[in-house]
Amino acid sequence: MKSTKIDPQLIEKATSIFAELGLPIEHAINVFLAKSIQAKGFPFSVALENEVEAQEASHSSIQHHISNAEITEAIHDLVEHALPLSEIENLTQLIYCRNTFGLSFPVLKLAKSPRPEDIRSAAKDAKERNRYSTTKVAQRDKKNYVICTQWTDRHRKAFCRWQAIFSRDI
Template structure:
């Protein structure tokens, strides 16, 4: 990015953040540009009051339980199947939310033992809810529980796009 008009200090800070997420800053910029082209403008709402993760009660933080419930409802009721498929893809979830896991994971069945087995990662750690699952068209989806504060604004933006609230 020689001869770039990017703010070097801002670029350095962004590079550090995206490095923590396992993404090169160039990929993050390309994702932003692709989303801007798709949206024919900024790929997120631009407002004067800032970009805070706000839940329906007006709190300034949406909880993991609220995220799980929202995803469950959206999968079961309103999300297009193409977006449900996107949520099972690691790369999409990395670029959309900054997560290290897909938002949805398919379980063999809705039986509690299958759900418990599917909820674990390769190291045997639970990364998905074993009590709240979403069902759609005969498929059982486990919902990721690995949401940190840095993921919440991206979730709220996504929810505003796909939600029915």
């Protein structure tokens, strides 16, 4: 493989930004490369500045109005069709979810089986409170995941930033 040179100032600035998002720079680079392979090119639109600003303004207004049901549906679709397995694993980790979204619960929780009683059991926290959807269960590689429903307005912007990294066509 040909040796590549990455601008050290870019690495430093990007490392700082991704650290605020709770992501190591290596993970961000891997996500970019995986999305580039999936898109067979840049994983984002390449547009003139005015077009990019219009798209960002449109996306910004949408993110403030995204409902919990829409978040659950988006996560369900991403888990079943688009997320790398490593990101699914990340979403089952409390520390990652706290750093990425500000949540007090993992986004995904593994259920023992798709049986209704196992789904209901997985949907409860340690204090027996329902924190996960029992009606929307994501399946991937013969595993069943319940999806966190504990999203508030303070989590929506972080969710939309994360979703923009992993969504196929948003």
